[in-house]
Every structure is written in C-alpha cells, then in structure tokens.
C-alpha cells in the first residue's frame with residue numbers, strides 16, 4: 001500500500017474538500033440521478049487520487065468520506081468502498097499525465113446520444129468553444145475493471161474533446177483538474193440537449209472546420225480572465 005508522505009497531507013485535505021463539494025455541482029446541474037455519477041482528482045506529485053465513495057447519497061458526502069486510492073484503485077485511506085469506476089479513473093490518470101480530474105455522469109440527453117452510439121455533431125458555437133470537434137463515442141465496456149478507462153483513453157487521446165460518450169452507458173470527461181472536468185460534463189449535457197432539440201425539426205448543418213478552429217482557439221486562449229499581474233497560472237489552471 002502507498003503511504004502518502006506527510007508533505008502531501010495539506011493537498012490531500014484540500015482535494016477531499018474540493019472533490020466532495022464538486023459533487024453538489026452534478027446535482028445542481030441535473031447531471032445525476034440517485035448516486036449515478038462520480039468525480040475524482042489526481043493528487044499532484046503522487047500515484048494517488050481522491051474519489052467519491054460508491055453508492056453514497058450526494059447529500060451525505062463529506063470530505064472525510066472521500067476515498068484516497070492509488071492509481072490501480074487500491075484503497076490507501078478511507079472507511080468506504082471507492083466508486084465502482086475507480087479502476088477506470090485510475091487508468092485514465094496512468095495513461096494521460098496531463099489529466100488532473102475525471103468525471104462520470106449519466107446525464108440524460110448526453111446518455112441518450114450514447115445509447116444511440118451517435119457522436120454529437122459540432123454544429124453550434126458552444127460546442128466548438130469547449131469541445132473543438134464532435135463529441136465522440138467510445139466503446140461499450142463493462143463496469144468494474146479498467147476497460148472503461150481503456151475506452152476513454154483510446155477515444156480521447158489526440159482528440160480536442162474533453163468528453164466521450166461511452167456507448168450504452170454515459171459520459172466521461174477529463175480536465176486539468178476536477179473543476180474543469182465538471183465544467184466539461186455540464187457543457188456536454190447542455191450541447192447534447194440543444195442538438196437534440198434542434199434535430200427534432202430537421203437536419204442541422206455542421207459548422208465549417210475553419211470556424212470550429214477559430215472558435216476553439218478564441219475560447220481556449222482569449223475568452224474570460226487571463227493570468228495577469230498578481231494572479232498566478234496555478235490560480236487559473238482549474239477554472
């Protein structure tokens with residue numbers, strides 16, 4: 001078992017609070033039903049992650065109930081069994097060093113696209129901004145081992161989209177940190193709903209590739225508040 005070094009204690013404590021609090025965002029944005037989604041965060045500088053306990057109601061989650069595991073899903077600290085998707089999250093962290101947060105939901109519109117096995121076409125500016133492409137479909141995989149993680153990594157490697165629709169299952173998103181992965185999950189459901197509504201009335205034209213590129217570049221590099229004097233890149237990275 002990996003014993004976290006004492007110098008990581010403050011960061012683990014902070015991540016327990018952050019991951020716990022972010023689960024309320026899944027509820028707030030209507031992305032989960034009962035206990036059907038989970039969030040994790042990598043512990044920077046260690047082969048560890050903080051993840052939700054399995055099957056515990058969102059309103060009963062506490063920072064202390066978050067589970068610290070290694071990146072193979074083995075519990076390091078915690079009184080609860082970790083999420084059913086722990087192996088999948090760990091596989092993503094092992095394969096994608098730039099990822100610091102992973103989210104899984106069964107948000108209804110996006111999961112309807114996953115049930116059809118159909119990518120969400122990039123046809124609105126909000127999609128180009130956040131995803132820079134169609135939101136892709138990943139393979140079906142049984143819940144438990146790391147097959148879901150393999151599907152997430154295979155689909156998102158080299159892809160701009162931080163979201164994948166795992167076939168017949170639901171959404172997995174990645175981010176530099178857990179807040180960015182939650183944002184991608186919120187935006188994924190939003191564009192899934194909009195595209196669903198648009199398609200009720202006939203075909204929807206895709207955006208031109210050059211427009212997708214321009215929109216993605218602006219949103220990723222210009223939009224919002226940029227680091228400035230007195231604000232460090234670290235304070236910006238998870239927004």
Ligand SMILES: O=C(CO)[C@@H](O)[C@H](O)COP(=O)(O)O
Nearest residue numbers: 035036037038054055083084
């Ligand atoms: O997709 C599934 C099961 O269908 C899981 O992701 C659960 O919906 C959430 O599991 P826990 O994180 O509570 O174990």
